[in-house]
Amino acid sequence: MNSLYYQKRLSRNIGDKFFTSLSVICALIAILPLIFLVTYILIKGGSQITPELFKLEPNPPGDDLDAGGINPALIGTLIITTIASIIAIPVGVGGGIYLAEYSKGGAFSRFIRFGVNVLAGVPSIIAGVFIYALIVSTKILFGSMYSGLAGGMALSILMLPTVIKTTDEGLKLVPNELRYASLGVGASMYTTILKVTLPSAFRSIATGVVLGIARAAGETAPLIFTALFSYYYITGFGDLFYEMGSLAVLIYNFALEPYDAQNKLAWAASFILVLSILSVNIFSRILAAFTEKTKRV
Amino acid sequence: MEEKLTLFKNRKRFGIEKNIDIIFKNTALVLSSFVAIILLGIILVVFFQSFESFSRYGLKFLVTSEWNPVKDEYGAFTAIYGTLVTSFLSLLITIPLGVGTAIFITEDFVPKVVREIIGSFVELLAAIPSVVLGLWAIFVMEPFFRAFFVFLHNFFGWIPLFSTEPTGRNSLLAILILVVMLLPIVTSIARDSLNQVPKKLRNAAYGIGASRWKTIFSVILPAALSGIMAGVLLALGRAMGETMAVTMIIGNSNAFSWSLLSPGYTISSMLANQFGEADGSQVSSLFYAAFVLMILSLVVNIFAQWLVKKFSLKY
Numbered sequence: 001m002n003s004l005y006y007q008k009r010l011s012r013n014i015g016d017k018f019f020t021s022l023s024v025i026c027a028l029i030a031i032l033p034l035i036f037l038v039t040y041i042l043i044k045g046g047s048q049i050t051p052e053l054f055k056l057e058p059n060p061p062g063d064d065l066d067a068g069g070i071n072p073a074l075i076g077t078l079i080i081t082t083i084a085s086i087i088a089i090p091v092g093v094g095g096g097i098y099l100a101e102y103s104k105g106g107a108f109s110r111f112i113r114f115g116v117n118v119l120a121g122v123p124s125i126i127a128g129v130f131i132y133a134l135i136v137s138t139k140i141l142f143g144s145m146y147s148g149l150a151g152g153m154a155l156s157i158l159m160l161p162t163v164i165k166t167t168d169e170g171l172k173l174v175p176n177e178l179r180y181a182s183l184g185v186g187a188s189m190y191t192t193i194l195k196v197t198l199p200s201a202f203r204s205i206a207t208g209v210v211l212g213i214a215r216a217a218g219e220t221a222p223l224i225f226t227a228l229f230s231y232y233y234i235t236g237f238g239d240l241f242y243e244m245g246s247l248a249v250l251i252y253n254f255a256l257e258p259y260d261a262q263n264k265l266a267w268a269a270s271f272i273l274v275l276s277i278l279s280v281n282i283f284s285r286i287l288a289a290f291t292e293k294t295k296r297v
Numbered sequence: 298m299e300e301k302l303t304l305f306k307n308r309k310r311f312g313i314e315k316n317i318d319i320i321f322k323n324t325a326l327v328l329s330s331f332v333a334i335i336l337l338g339i340i341l342v343v344f345f346q347s348f349e350s351f352s353r354y355g356l357k358f359l360v361t362s363e364w365n366p367v368k369d370e371y372g373a374f375t376a377i378y379g380t381l382v383t384s385f386l387s388l389l390i391t392i393p394l395g396v397g398t399a400i401f402i403t404e405d406f407v408p409k410v411v412r413e414i415i416g417s418f419v420e421l422l423a424a425i426p427s428v429v430l431g432l433w434a435i436f437v438m439e440p441f442f443r444a445f446f447v448f449l450h451n452f453f454g455w456i457p458l459f460s461t462e463p464t465g466r467n468s469l470l471a472i473l474i475l476v477v478m479l480l481p482i483v484t485s486i487a488r489d490s491l492n493q494v495p496k497k498l499r500n501a502a503y504g505i506g507a508s509r510w511k512t513i514f515s516v517i518l519p520a521a522l523s524g525i526m527a528g529v530l531l532a533l534g535r536a537m538g539e540t541m542a543v544t545m546i547i548g549n550s551n552a553f554s555w556s557l558l559s560p561g562y563t564i565s566s567m568l569a570n571q572f573g574e575a576d577g578s579q580v581s582s583l584f585y586a587a588f589v590l591m592i593l594s595l596v597v598n599i600f601a602q603w604l605v606k607k608f609s610l611k612y
Contacts, residue, residue, distance in 0.1 A: 012508045019510040020406060026397025030484060031415055033477045034422040037433055094328030102322055103329075114602065115332045121531065121598035122339065122591065123538020125565045129587045130339045132572065133346050157335060164332065188314055190321035218426025221540035221565070225572045248428050248541075255432045255545060263436070270429045281424045285417060 038274070045271025048264050058231055058250065058265060067254075067261035070269050073245040075234045076148060077273075080227060080246055081217045083152025088159035089209060096167025096205075101193055113168075120161035127157040128222035136226055141241060148244030151227025155216045162215070166208025170201035207284045214280040218273055220248035229253055247273045340591070347585035349578060358585055364551045366575075371582035373564065375553045377589060380563040383468060383543065384536035387475035392529060394476070395483030400513060402484075403491040416488065423481035431545030434474045439466065439546070442473070446558055461556040466548035468561035474542045479532040486531065490524025491517060523608030530601035534594045540565040564590040 007013060056069030095112070103109030131154040136145050174197045182192040198205075228243040229250065247269045254266040350358065350371065361372030402416045446463035453459045494517050502512040518525075548560025549570055564586050575583055 012511065016508050016510045019513075023397045023401040023404070024406065026394050027401040027415055029394055030398040030480050031418050031422075033480075034418055034425075036437075037422075037425065037430070037477075040433065040437060041429065091328050091331050094325045095332060096329075098322075098325035098329040102325060109329075112329050112332055115336050117602055118595065118598055119332055119336050121534045121538075121594060121601075122336075123534075123540070123565060123594055125538065125540040125568050126339060126343070126587060126591050126594075129568060129572070129584065130342055133342045133584070134338075157339075160332065160335070164329070188318045190318050193321075214424065218424075218428070220426065220428040221569060224569055228573070248426060251428045251432055252541060252545070255428075255435055266432055270432055274425060274429055277424055277426065278421060281421055 038278070041267070041270050041274050045267040045269075045274075048268035049271065053265075053268055057233055058245075058254075058262075060231060061254070061257045061259055061262050067259075067265040070247065070250060070265060070272075072230060072233055073247045073250040073269065074272070076227070076230070076245040077217055077247045079234065079240070080148055080151045080155060080223070080244060081213055083149060083240075084155035084159055084216050085209075085213055087153065087156035088163050088212075091156075092160050092163025092209075093167045093205070095164045096171065097193060097198075099164070099168045100171035101189075101197065116161045116164050119157070120165070122157075123221075124158055124219055125221040127154045128224065128226050130154075130157070131222070131226045144241035146226065146228040146243045147241045148227050149240050151223045151244060151246070154222035154226045155219060158219060158222060159212045159216050162212035163209055166212070167201075167205050170204035170208065171197055173204065174201050203287070207288055210280060210284055214277045218248055218277055220246075220252050223249050224252065343584055343588045343591060347581055347588045350581035350585040351588075353578070354582075354585075358582070359589065362551065362553045366577075366579050369578055371579070371585075373567070373582070373586045373589065375551050376562045376564045376567045376586060378553070379468065379547070379561040380537050380565070380590065380593070382557075383471050383475060383547070383561070383563055384533055386557075387472045387479060387536055388529065388533055390472070390476045391479040391483050391532065395480050396487050396518075396525060398480070398484045399487035399491055402488050404509070404513075416485075419481050419484050422477070423485070426541075427478060427539060428541040428545070430474055430477060431542035434470060434542060434546040435466075438473065439470055442470065450558055457555040458557050461554060461559040463558040464560075466546050466560055467558050468547055469557040471543045471547040471561070471563070472557070474546055475536050475539060478539060478542065479536055482532045482535060483525075483528050486528025487521070487525045490521040490528070493524065494520045523604060526608075527601045527605045530597055530604065534597040534601070537563075537597070538565055538590065538594050540569050544569045 053069040054074065055071055057072055058070060059066060059068040099109055099112060103112075131150050135141060135150045135153065136147075139145055141147060141149055178196050178200060179192055182196045183189070187195070223246055227246060227249070230243040230245045234244070251266045251269050251273070254262040254269075257263065354361075354371065358372055359377060360374050362374040363370045363372045364375070365371070398415075398419065402412045443463065446467070446469065449459050450461070450463055498516050498520060499512060502516045507515070543563055544566035547563065547566055549562060549566055550560035551562055551567075552559075554561070568583055568587055568590075571579070572583055
């Protein structure tokens with residue numbers, strides 16, 4: 001009779017309680033760093049934000065108390081990620097189209113899909129080393145060595161696998177009936193892809209690509225010896241061929257300076273970087289959840 | 298009949314459209330092969346650039362720890378050892394934490410909304426740039442753990458791992474920041490593979506009277522093991538290649554020490570530190586080190602992919 005009731009002291013019930021609390025502790029430890037980190041950056045970095053920050057050049061580290069602003073680094077990050085996107089998005093979307101629409105699961109497409117996964121696992125600093133050897137040290141870009149252009153190329157290598165993967169997976173989710181219908185009314189393959197399948201997969205591809213861009217914007221390792229760093233305003237097109245600052249490299253350089261003013265600038269730059277990356281992530285998550293709901297109806 | 302045939306003729310595709318179709322297909326083909334070209338390009342370029350150093354030192358490079366640009370003597374043992382130790386030890390801490398969190402998210406201890414919020418929180422952690430984590434490690438984590446490290450040294454100093462006096466940045470801090478970076482990877486992959494285990498298995502285990510944790514340990518975890526293993530390997534590859542946060546906190550010293558409380562080096566932090574200013578045979582030696590790092594991460598990644606393919610769930 002007693003065995004019908006829940007018995008607290010049974011060893012299996014005690015064990016269950018123990019492991020349950022253990023997993024709760026694990027979850028707490030996992031989210032605590034994020035909460036600490038985000039609140040610390042928001043408070044510490046947010047308190048440094050002033051209008052001048054967005055207008056001024058950073059001052060070279062020294063004894064002067066004023067560190068200046070982060071204008072060149074902010075613009076530099078925008079330019080470098082734009083260059084990376086201009087290279088990686090067409091190549092990645094084109095490659096994804098081939099994998100999803102044309103390939104028939106043969107050796108070539110399997111090799112490419114494998115290569116995409118391997119490339120995604122290549123350490124980001126190796127991409128920098130590669131571009132350094134290929135472009136910076138050979139001065140192949142009209143004699144310029146370290147340049148924003150080279151930095152953008154290094155970042156595009158990191159973006160490429162993400163773009164191909166999201167395009168491939170987004171296109172594979174498009175129902176085959178749409179393709180049959182389009183081909184059945186006499187459309188050619190490229191019309192079908194450009195007018196039917198790509199538009200219907202657009203949202204999922206765009207989400208993936210935007211997340212990839214956000215990730216690339218925070219990458220530092222490929223930039224420290226391709227784009228290097230610059231303290232000066234970006235004034236024109238020609239600056240693409242010279243050293244270019246970026247928020248990520250600014251944080252790295254100024255975090256290691258012994259001066260408090262530079263450290264504060266690094267916190268302010270982190271604030272801007274983290275805030276923009278997190279908001280892009282959260283926004284795309286909400287968008288993805290929203291589209292999933294509307295699709296099911 | 299005649300009329301019908303001409304109608305049919307006119308409805309053939311124009312030559313130009315046919316050509317566009319062919320061009321479009323081949324462009325896509327070329328673009329997709331870029332991945333292979335870049336991958337092979339990276340391997341070849343890094344290999345050929347390291348050739349000078351490779352022919353001079355051979356495999357001795359891997360086991361000596363002299364790194365002296367003045368005397369032109371190079372050996373990367375300290376960095377290779379540091380890479381392996383930091384990544385394996387951080388993984389050792391991350392696996393139980395990450396799998397525990399994944400179990401918490403997939404079981405129904407708390408309402409679904411709470412679990413989903415925790416899950417997406419952990420994934421957001423993955424989006425934070427590593428350079429920001431490094432900044433945080435320097436200014437928040439290091440002062441926070443300083444007293445703890447002194448305690449470790451005072452009470453466990455007889456263990457070689459804690460045998461040096463802690464002075465600021467060290468390998469143990471690098472391991473801890475790596476844990477923060479790897480947790481989201483391990484957690485999200487473990488969660489996905491736990492979710493893929495069919496409900497039937499769980500219900501069957503409950504039906505024959507197994508308790509919740511008996512079910513988890515004997516049925517669900519074994520069924521999800523291959524996916525979790527693959528996630529762990531991906532995290533290992535990530536840990537070995539991670540540069541910024543580690544470079545900022547590990548202290549960057551090439552002097553070899555068994556102690557985790559002394560400054561250390563990893564291959565990637567060595568590259569980040571020295572590449573900009575290196576010249577002569579130092580560049581070639583750095584490329585050699587980069588080649589070693591690339592081979593390490595390639596092996597881990599390929600093994601992870603093989604594991605996924607070989608043991609993916611077949612329910």
